[in-house]
Amino acid sequence: MVPMHCRQWPSPSEKRECTFMSRAGDLTPDFTLTRGARPIVVRQLLAEVAARIPVRVLLWAGAPLPVLRPWRGDVRKIRDRLMAGTQIQCALDARERPLHCHHEKTIVIDNRIAFVGGIDLTSFNGDRWDGQGHPPRGAAGWHDVAARIAGPAVRDAADNFAMRWEATTGEVLPPVTQPSLAGDIEVQLVRTVPNGMYRMAPARRFSTARVVPSRASNRTSVHLPREPVPLVAGGDRHPA
Template identity: 45%
Template sequence: MTDPLAAAARLSSVLFLPVRKLVGPLHRRGQSIEKDQNNDLPPLPEPWEDERWFRGGFPPRGHNALEPLLHGDEYFNDLYEALLAARERVTICGWSLTPLMALLRGKREGESILVDVLRRASERAEVYVLLWSGAPALFEPTDRMAKDVQKILNRYAPKVRCELDHRASFSHDHHQKAVTIDGHLAFVGGMDLSTFQGDRWDTSEHPLRFGPGWHDVQVRIRGELVSDVEENFCQRWNVVTGERLEPLSVKPIEPAGSMPAQIVRTVPAGFFPFAPHGEFGIYHVLTSAIRRARRYVYLENQYLWSPEVVDALVDAMNRNRSGPFRIVVVLPAKAYTGKYDNDEHVRLLSHADRGRGIFHAFSLYSGGPAMGTTGYRYLPIYVHAKVSIVDDEWFSVGSANLNGRGLATDTEMNVHAIVPSAARHLRVRLWAEHLGVSVDQIADADPIALVDTQWPEAAKAMEASMLSGGFPAQSQIRRYVPGHNPGSRLLDVIQQMTLEH
């Protein structure tokens, strides 16, 4: 008997052959990122010999101050003040931008409309904006949407230079989300200046609102890394425009920062003269950190599609048999695309766990008053953060999802650091929010003990509250629930034949 899924795969491979020629090899497993570039590069000098540092691209630097900003209320408030204080140059690169988005809310909303803030900044400083040029009509944001954004900026903020970057394969995009101010301040993370597909402005409470709650993280950077963030912008800007924009000289930070950290990127091969063979630093630092893991791996991400990352997690489970080891993954309850891939990899990791209690997958929810007899309802918080933390030693925050696009075929930027105090600080802040407790309540608790007790207890309480519609749960945590959509497998087969993950 003919397998209908196999027949569908064969049919789609013929129908979408022209598209496949445009997008190139699919899924990239065993191709672009399986061969770790670090193996072909000379070792870094002391004190950078740790294998978790990437030897290509921008080097690790020792004098930095990094501060994670959780959610749009923290990030956009900082950004608003920084933009209006700019006196030399502002650079912004993004996947999407909403000119009429308000950076502040409440009484100050009217004074913080993005296009007007950029106009005011451009009266005192050069302002450069580099956006992805958009997708064909089948996908969003479309190229028409990107051109409309450019037209609005040109009309209402004429001194702002806005260019669209079209150097990408069909179905791939430019996904970096980074801002620099005057050569002394940068922001790198997962947040676009946008409301497309969801308003990036949200708070740690995630109150119910029109549209999804949005969980995301950006990092404020001062110090030597700022020049690397701006260098990345200048490299891409110059390729698009043919100009020779140079980074501003980095300004010393006061007091001097002492965090060793590094900017790492994904740059696809064959598109940019500054990385003709591609650059896969994000893949290297993540998989290297997982290989070094001895107590826990914590991941927040929109997608868990990468077979290489899943393999690394399975290897970590099997390697750490002598002592307690935990893997915690926080995913959106309903990813915009590819939920089937998330579901399959959650099932695979659960199976590899074999009942040992190592692997845990969760989603986030918020609740609020509702009409009806129960008086309370819950909705998913969209997890858009791209955060990785290992052993309270290493962390990474940026734009890269855990899929082939984020690790091989889109342009991405992350900042990572091997700083135990900073890694622990970020974990405690995130876990306090998700568990619905104060930072002080869990600051000194063992992370494995929390995963074994408070996380499952919070998830159980959330499930009970959602079923009853009664008293609100204290936390945001619910166990991740794989879907049961009858057509999802067929859709995934066709997707594998047409679009890069």
């Protein structure tokens, strides 16, 4: 549900700390988060917020060859369009392996709230927007979800962004204070990082979520994987 993101975005008049966004390269600056008489547009919203607080956007740099989409020329145009005439900071992460792409879709707001999931804010390969009523539009839909996270797990999302941002730009972001508990449900974020991809990530370490041993007790544990999707020649990736 794309519209859900708007409810927790800082109002342009609110004094907040920071907003981070990492996307997998599929970001349309003119994508409308809400539809109707007064649509909210991604670039306009980020620009208004960036006029008051730091807004950092990290995009996958794209495929190195134009036979695959989005390729780096496409993403450079996205970056330039997003930043033009605004104070939005946008960097392109080119760390990758052959036939590999970043699949992270994360938004962190004020180090208090995070959205983690598979939803792209884009019209690439089809409009990803949806509403509460799931109106039919006569085209193939996208089966994607995102989770809103509050509490200590937000720090993990922010730290992961900071790791990638530092590796890409050289800027070291201030450490995040551990957020207070926000409820009685324990949340753990588990990431997959290829060996040697980032200097700050431990090598040869495969961490398994603590919930896995208790899958039999699924009344108290829910495992939500976000699998990577390989690039396919011809510009299409199977909707995840």
